[in-house]
Amino acid sequence: MSPVKLYKKLFSLYGAQGWWPVRSEFKGRGYHPNVFGLPKTRKGKFEVCMGAILTQNTAWTQVEKALTNLFNAKINTPEKILKTDNETIATLISPAGYRNQKTKYLKNIAQWFIDNYRKEPSRDNLLQVKGVGRETADSILLYAFHLPTFVIDTYTKRTLAALKIFDEKTPYETLRLWFMENLELSVPLFQEYHALFVELGKNREYSKLFP
């Protein structure tokens, strides 16, 4: 199955997803179907960066609790993250797990954000931040900075394996390039496509891909 056909199939199953949820700019849980201009503000973009770190190997429901705690404590900018002590941040984000690791990672991405917000962010540069691997980097570039890079996650790998297009241990970059070389480089398309993989994977409905 081609990337285009797979996208159409997923969209027919689940429709518009409205990713990435940006609660500081969109009421409710932050999803904004068919609105592709968000986040617009510096705070909104940094919220996406924090969420990308916090959701590593963690259910989004837990990330929402951690973000709520940070916002209630008015820790919603990279500057606030940097000047808050580690113990305080670790306690606030504890619902999302890996509290000590993710506290360091949040400080690392905060410094990167301050240094790079006004530039055109570079993927290689972002990948040098400790705590930012390929999926996190691509999520930040695609959803915070609107750059057309494709996000690969475990659900994407499982889906492609279920369809027998690639096996599960195919390298990240191979999969990323397969999508990017066979689709138009469209930010809204890439945003929705990845969101649809997550929806399919969360519901474990891989069988729905077959006739």
Added chain:
DNA sequence: AGCCAGGCTACCG
């Protein structure tokens, strides 16, 4: 009661 969550680093052979 395990297994799983929208992974990453460090370290191993």
Added chain:
DNA sequence: CGGTAGCATGGC
């Protein structure tokens, strides 16, 4: 290079 332990917590 590819493989894996450790990292924390809550829902199902």
